[in-house]
Amino acid sequence: MTDATAAALDPASRVSLTVGGNAWEGWTSVDITASLDEQCRSFQIGITRLGPGGIDQVPIQHGDRCQVRIGQDLVLTGYVFATPKAHDPQSTAFGIAGRSLTADLVDCAAINKPPQFKQRSMRAIATALAAPYGITVLSQVGDGEVVADHTIQPGETVFESIDRLLKIGRLLSTDDAEGRLVLAAPGSSGRATDPIEVGRNTKAGDCGFDFSDCFSEYRVIGQHATGNHRNGAAANEVAGTATDGRIARKRVKVITESGNLTPAMATSRAQWERDNRIGKALTTNYEVAGWRQSDGRLWQVNQIVRVIDPILGFDRDMLVVSCNYRLDDGGSVVRMVVAPPEGYQPEPPAPEKRKKNRKKKGDKFEYLLPSDWEPNT
CATH class of the missing domain: 2.30.300.10 (Baseplate protein-like domain - beta roll fold)
Structure with a gap:
């Protein structure tokens, strides 16, 4: 498959789709997305022919395992989900769309039996949840903290269960070019060369610059299972609070957290909500x-x-x-x-x-967040 537009591209930027050992190139439209928020990479590529006649058929169908590369760089490993076709008197179009291997974790239910994990690390729980769908877990942040109790909720997807787990533990999850589930920290892919x-x-x-989702106080409430070493009232009522002096007037957000919550987890979640919301603004x-x-x-x-x-x-x-x-x-x-x-x-x-680096003249938002960022050590 060839096309004048694609042929004019530098080889390092040419997009190829590999299925069954065959690599296809010459696409006139490309849309590939990787995101920390989406948990699952996606792609849509296509070719359009102007004038009468059709397009040579490409023997690719939904369910085929595939790889997408830009030049020699692998950017996605997954499955074909759709093969749209269209025509009118002026043109004929053919496309292929797909998603990362981790799409099955986004779409499909958590089916582990038994559905409860006790005193296991976050990495171990995520690995167990992904295992029924054949997805490998890669952690860039170690094993994470040990969780007293994580129970699958009826009907939730694998990623919903993992996301609920990681929110308490203050970790991120995403996928990589090989279709693995990745437990990550901000900036773990390094620093860009160019600004x-x-x-x-x-x-x-x-x-x-929308601060409508920001509050002056965050209260996280939940419950902790009663143990022999705790009285009932202390065990059942758990709360954590974080305040934000950057929001001038009183605005209170109450968040109910499920799971076996501890006071330390509640406070950390409240702090995470505070910083996350300012960052999103x-x-x-x-x-x-x-x-x-x-x-x-x-x-x-x-x-x-x-x-x-x-x-x-x-x-x-x-x-x-x-x-x-x-x-x-x-x-x-x-x-x-x-x-x-x-x-x-x-x-x-x-x-x-x-408070170390707060004198960048070109940045107007130092009063909210520092302009020079360093990862936690």
Whole structure:
């Protein structure tokens, strides 16, 4: 399969789909997305022929296992989910769409028997939950803390169960190019070589600066199973609180947490909610020309990138939350969602650490979050 547009691309940016040992190229449209929020990579590629006649049939159908590459870089391992076709008097179009191997964890129920895990690490529980669907678990954050009790709720999916588990433990989950479930921390893919910089590589940018989901106080409440060493009242009533002086007027958010909650877990969850919501208010969309950085590396999700944007008021380190590689008549671009890493922190940094670097003249949001970010140590 060939196409003039695809042939003009540099080989390092040519997209190939491999199924059954055969690699297909020449796509006129490409849409590949990796995101910390979606948990499952996806792709949609297609080719359009103008004028009469059809398109040579590609022997690919739903359910086929596949790999997607940009140049020599593997970006997705998964399954074909759809093969849309369309035609009109002017053209004929054929496409292929698919998702990562982890799609089965997003779509399918947690079916472990027995459905309860006691005194096991978060990594061990996630591995057990993913095992029935043949998904490997990779942890970039060790085993995580030991959980006293995690019970599958009736009808929940594997990822819903894992997400509920990791929220209490302040960890992230996503997938990688090989289709594995990844337990991660913000920035664990390293630092981007290039900044996102207005006037250099940025085609467009926008941020809503919407703080409607931020509160001055977060209260997390829940229950803990009664044990022999605890009285009933103390065991059943668990609460944790975090305040946020950056929100001027009184706004209280109460969150009910399920599971076997401890006071320390409740407080940590409240702190996570506080920092996550401020971070999301500064979440920004950028469109950058080309898929690769100046050193030849693809832009990657979960990288730390410097954002220099005097129009929006940023001169700070941000976390790449998602990368959407697109090819159409306008050429190849990557649409990235970036956010302050604090909004995705497994554990908030100490207040003393936050106050070290607060004199960046180009950044207007130091009063909310520091512009220079360092991972927790």
